[in-house]
Amino acid sequence: MTTPRADRGRNPDRSPLNWLLLLPIVIPLIPPLFNADEPRLFGIPMFYWLQLAFIILGVTSTTLVYRATRRSR
Amino acid sequence: MKTTEIVIFTLLFLVVSGMGFLAARWRRPGDLATLDEWGLGGRSFGSWITWFLIGGDLYTAYTFVAVPALIFGAGAMGFYAVPYTVVVYPMVMLVLVRLWSVSHVHNLVTPADFVRVRFGSPTLALLVAITGIVATMPYIALQLIGIEAVLKTMGLTGDLPLIIAFAILAAYTYQSGLRAPALIAFVKDSLIYLVILVAIIYIPAKLGGWGSIFDAAKAKFDATPNPGDGPLLNANNQLQYVTLAFGSALALFLYPHSVTGILASRNRNVIKRNMSALPAYSLLLGLIALLGYMAIAAGVKPIGKDSNTIVPQLFDNVFPDWFAGVAFAAVGIGALVPAAIMSIAAANLFSRNIYKEYIKRDATAAQEATVSKIASLVVKIGAVLCILLIEPQFSIDLQLIGGVIILQTLPSVGLGLYTRWFHRGGLIAGWAAGMAAGMVLLYNIANPATNHAHFGGSAFPLSQLGFDTKITVYAGFLALIVNLVVAVLGTFVARALKSTDGPDGTRPEDYFADQGDPRVHELETTAPAA
Numbered sequence: 336m337t338t339p340r341a342d343r344g345r346n347p348d349r350s351p352l353n354w355l356l357l358l359p360i361v362i363p364l365i366p367p368l369f370n371a372d373e374p375r376l377f378g379i380p381m382f383y384w385l386q387l388a389f390i391i392l393g394v395t396s397t398t399l400v401y402r403a404t405r406r407s408r
Numbered sequence: 409m410k411t412t413e414i415v416i417f418t419l420l421f422l423v424v425s426g427m428g429f430l431a432a433r434w435r436r437p438g439d440l441a442t443l444d445e446w447g448l449g450g451r452s453f454g455s456w457i458t459w460f461l462i463g464g465d466l467y468t469a470y471t472f473v474a475v476p477a478l479i480f481g482a483g484a485m486g487f488y489a490v491p492y493t494v495v496v497y498p499m500v501m502l503v504l505v506r507l508w509s510v511s512h513v514h515n516l517v518t519p520a521d522f523v524r525v526r527f528g529s530p531t532l533a534l535l536v537a538i539t540g541i542v543a544t545m546p547y548i549a550l551q552l553i554g555i556e557a558v559l560k561t562m563g564l565t566g567d568l569p570l571i572i573a574f575a576i577l578a579a580y581t582y583q584s585g586l587r588a589p590a591l592i593a594f595v596k597d598s599l600i601y602l603v604i605l606v607a608i609i610y611i612p613a614k615l616g617g618w619g620s621i622f623d624a625a626k627a628k629f630d631a632t633p634n635p636g637d638g639p640l641l642n643a644n645n646q647l648q649y650v651t652l653a654f655g656s657a658l659a660l661f662l663y664p665h666s667v668t669g670i671l672a673s674r675n676r677n678v679i680k681r682n683m684s685a686l687p688a689y690s691l692l693l694g695l696i697a698l699l700g701y702m703a704i705a706a707g708v709k710p711i712g713k714d715s716n717t718i719v720p721q722l723f724d725n726v727f728p729d730w731f732a733g734v735a736f737a738a739v740g741i742g743a744l745v746p747a748a749i750m751s752i753a754a755a756n757l758f759s760r761n762i763y764k765e766y767i768k769r770d771a772t773a774a775q776e777a778t779v780s781k782i783a784s785l786v787v788k789i790g791a792v793l794c795i796l797l798i799e800p801q802f803s804i805d806l807q808l809i810g811g812v813i814i815l816q817t818l819p820s821v822g823l824g825l826y827t828r829w830f831h832r833g834g835l836i837a838g839w840a841a842g843m844a845a846g847m848v849l850l851y852n853i854a855n856p857a858t859n860h861a862h863f864g865g866s867a868f869p870l871s872q873l874g875f876d877t878k879i880t881v882y883a884g885f886l887a888l889i890v891n892l893v894v895a896v897l898g899t900f901v902a903r904a905l906k907s908t909d910g911p912d913g914t915r916p917e918d919y920f921a922d923q924g925d926p927r928v929h930e931l932e933t934t935a936p937a938a
Binding site (some may be wrong): 337346347348353356357358359360363364365366367370371372375377378379380382384386387390391393394396397399400401405 | 474483487490491494495497499501502505506617618619620621622632639640641648654677680681684687690691694695698714759818922936
């Protein structure tokens with residue numbers, strides 16, 4: 336049964352940087368931030384270019400978390 | 409008939425099929441007759457292969473055809489695919505490494521395997537397995553719609569080309585297992601990246617720049633009577649946009665074929681790295697979505713009423729014949745990779761969680777692999793029959809339902825990775841309630857545009873619940889809330905009644921094990937790949 340055991344070593348995924356992951360989860364889900372036509376970028380309305388730009392936010396935070404918690408081998 | 413296009417399409421298709429058969433020898437497996445080898449490619453894929461494999465798996469040909477078709481028809485709403493695929497990776501990053509670890513320590517192949525070990529309940533595992541199979545089947549059928557759209561544009565009608573394409577796919581998947589789509593994914597994705605890079609530079613230049621493309625789209629939507637379409641969201645569909653993106657993101661890695669891609673990777677670092685590399689595909693998808701607007705500006709008309717032909721028609725109109733052939737091959741091959749992985753995943757669910765659990769308990773690893781191989785053929789034949797015998801629209805409806813029902817495995821699979829608090833009885837009750845709620849909600853969604861009184865889409869109008877509003881919300885999201893509430897209440901009830909709970913076969917440290925860890929190796933049944 337589920338007798339609690341002492342955890343061998345600590346959680347290798349734990350890092351204060353993990354909180355960064357919340358940014359690319361929350362921000363793309365707030366339409367008032369991007370639901371507008373102006374300003375346009377190369378003729379593309381903000382609705383489209385800004386949401387594409389959120390990809391950079393996602394890549395940055397996942398990269399930082401990966402670097403902070405990767406297991407060196 | 410368009411000879412140049414057909415010749416190029418056929419050539420590329422044949423090259424890829426050859427690769428599919430040769431893949432059995434790729435990375436020299438000692439013995440293909442186990443699920444670890446046939447179904448998970450030896451559990452040995454590094455960062456690059458995993459990137460191509462999962463990218464090719466999640467961003468399917470159907471997506472590439474259907475998302476621009478949605479933008480073409482409805483505008484901004486179709487762009488939900490972008491926030492969906494941005495949100496998903498940071499959300500699942502830390503979850504998937506736990507799944508990887510526990511699966512390697514306990515030699516698990518499917519999400520239902522995990523549920524079996526974690527909650528000690530064959531019934532719950534069976535429900536998860538059936539949900540996975542039912543949700544995956546129509547998804548495979550949809551890949552055929554992707555190929556069909558391309559074939560139609562090239563002037564090839566009739567069912568024979570489609571049947572031949574799928575027969576070849578079935579044959580090399582049977583022979584090579586997961587190695588086939590992994591190898592083909594390199595070609596598929598390189599072609600797609602090439603085509604889209606050319607498209608987003610060449611087509612806007614031809615159409616007078618991005619500004620005029622979006623102005624043409626706005627003019628089109630302004631002229632329609634439908635209040636829900638337009639190049640921006642309105643007050644009533646913002647909640648639908650957000651819940652659909654969020655709900656789809658929650659569902660994505662519950663699909664068995666996504667789990668297959670994750671478990672095939674070599675270690676935890678590979679998965680974490682891919683969470684920051686896979687968004688490259690989201691960028692690609694976002695750009696592909698914009699092809700829908702280019703099609704409006706270019707005055708493209710779909711073939712018949714099939715809006716899925718928008719992208720092939722656009723390519724056919726603006727590209728020279730030879731390059732259109734390359735683009736069509738990209739979409740066609742693009743359908744093969746996910747179709748192969750999905751059929752492998754569904755087959756593994758059958759052999760592990762139905763055959764081995766209920767039919768032949770003492771099945772050997774080789775028997776398990778044989779059953780999986782045969783099941784993968786059955787699944788593909790089923791998908792072809794779905795498309796040929798039943799109206800394609802039915803598969804689209806089924807896939808919509810698939811997304812809603814796969815979400816109902818979230819409490820046992822997703823939350824189960826973090827907590828053992830739920831009682832198996834509560835989870836079963838929650839699953840049943842979520843499924844029922846999902847069906848009722850979907851049944852009550854009408855879509856006058858496609859002449860559907862029921863199952864007309866995923867946007868559930870809150871007015872049906874008695875709210876005085878025009879706001880809509882994603883049906884799967886509501887069903888998941890019902891599921892969670894019932895699972896929590898059911899757990900309290902089960903505890904109060906002192907109902908016995910299943911044993912938990914996992915230990916806390918199992919969720920952190922990594923390659924090189926003695927626990928990972930001692931329990932592996934096969935020799936690690938060279």
